[in-house]
Amino acid sequence: MTTVWSGGALAEAIEAFAPGSVESSAGSDVWLKPESISTVCEGLKIRSEFKFDLLSSLTAVDYIDHFEVVYHLTSLPMNASAVLKSRVGHGRTEASIASVVPIWRGADYQEREVWDLMGIRFDGHPNHKRIMLWEGYPGHPLRKDYVTYDQSIASTAPGAADSLKGAE
Amino acid sequence: MTGPKLIDPYGTPAGADPRGALQSITLDLDRTEGESVNKMKSTHLEPFPDPVLEVPDDLKRSVIVSSVDYLLNWARKSSVFPLQSGLACCSFEMISAAMARFDLARFGMEAMRASPRQADLLIVAGTLTWKMAVPLRRLYDQMAEPRWVISMGVCATSGGPYYQSYSVVPGVNHIMPVDVYVPGCPPRPDALLYGIMQLHDKIRRYSLNGQAAGRE
Ligand code: SF4
Numbered sequence: 001m002t003t004v005w006s007g008g009a010l011a012e013a014i015e016a017f018a019p020g021s022v023e024s025s026a027g028s029d030v031w032l033k034p035e036s037i038s039t040v041c042e043g044l045k046i047r048s049e050f051k052f053d054l055l056s057s058l059t060a061v062d063y064i065d066h067f068e069v070v071y072h073l074t075s076l077p078m079n080a081s082a083v084l085k086s087r088v089g090h091g092r093t094e095a096s097i098a099s100v101v102p103i104w105r106g107a108d109y110q111e112r113e114v115w116d117l118m119g120i121r122f123d124g125h126p127n128h129k130r131i132m133l134w135e136g137y138p139g140h141p142l143r144k145d146y147v148t149y150d151q152s153i154a155s156t157a158p159g160a161a162d163s164l165k166g167a168e
Numbered sequence: 169m170t171g172p173k174l175i176d177p178y179g180t181p182a183g184a185d186p187r188g189a190l191q192s193i194t195l196d197l198d199r200t201e202g203e204s205v206n207k208m209k210s211t212h213l214e215p216f217p218d219p220v221l222e223v224p225d226d227l228k229r230s231v232i233v234s235s236v237d238y239l240l241n242w243a244r245k246s247s248v249f250p251l252q253s254g255l256a257c258c259s260f261e262m263i264s265a266a267m268a269r270f271d272l273a274r275f276g277m278e279a280m281r282a283s284p285r286q287a288d289l290l291i292v293a294g295t296l297t298w299k300m301a302v303p304l305r306r307l308y309d310q311m312a313e314p315r316w317v318i319s320m321g322v323c324a325t326s327g328g329p330y331y332q333s334y335s336v337v338p339g340v341n342h343i344m345p346v347d348v349y350v351p352g353c354p355p356r357p358d359a360l361l362y363g364i365m366q367l368h369d370k371i372r373r374y375s376l377n378g379q380a381a382g383r384e
Contacts, residue, residue, distance in 0.1 A: 129195060133335065134299050135202030141334040 004028055005082040013050070017043050030069045037086055038098045044073065045103055051077045055104035058111060060118045066090045067120055069097055077114045088120060096121035117142035204302050215341040221373055237375045244314065245371040251287035251307065252280040254296030258321040260353040265357035275364060284310040289367070294332060295323040296337045308344045318363055319346045322353045329353065
């Protein structure tokens, strides 16, 4: 059975090698300060008591007044898993956090996806650009304040574009 | 910090382009691609009118216009080679329509061509995104006339479940004129076969001194 690190125990273990980096913990989650994410992740990967050698997923959540970046870690040698979170972009202007690609290469595409759809910048990413939408796309569509429908495109009925223009 | 120093996975030399080695190679290509997508999105605002075949009243009931037309149309309708292209889930129904159980070969179209130069029919099977619209239009432009287009499934017809989505074209008729629409999500292979038979019916009605067949 995979051991799941509890938030409290993991927070304590992290504080032991990187003091002052934990914001809070609850359940099985640990909230880290965004500026300490590189140090903590590097420690979690290298140190013999964790050996988190696999980043199983990296994603982000929009909480309207801020974003949360979520890291799911797996340790194959220790058969353990853990969840890290970090709150960024308070006030939703520019959200950014350090990239973990130098630590886990698998973060490459996932960070690009988060940038593409959520608009969170990953500093130090070796290939920081959109992954699914095209260059020049306006905005980041999975943000909750994104206006969904592009009103300039008509529906399939010919003449529908004119009726939209009239409605403006 | 304990343990060995981690290495940059991409081997970026110190003092290199801060955006990263990969990005400096590929970003120009991405910009060009993005420009072409944005251009297509801003110019294809209205759907193309459906290429409806106008048959004069006195000929409505008869299918054979002249014996030359009959021969030509029979030859065309019996060898409509589809382009091998699938965009999403619908393409699996198209693939199974080509397999032994439904057997597209009965209609003289068993040869799915891998090149648009050898194809007569483009079956748009699946969700068309704006990013894919540019290559699809290029495939259509590369096909020799006369050429026909079947829009398969609600995604291709109107955007379907992704209607009003940020990335999906609201109907492939914004990109190219469509001859036959096949509804369904996904349409069963039988529905696609029925659509193909409707197209055959349409091809049989063209005349050499009438409307040109399969043109934009
Ligand atoms: S119409 Fe349905 S089955 Fe076909 S591509 Fe769209 S979602 Fe998939």
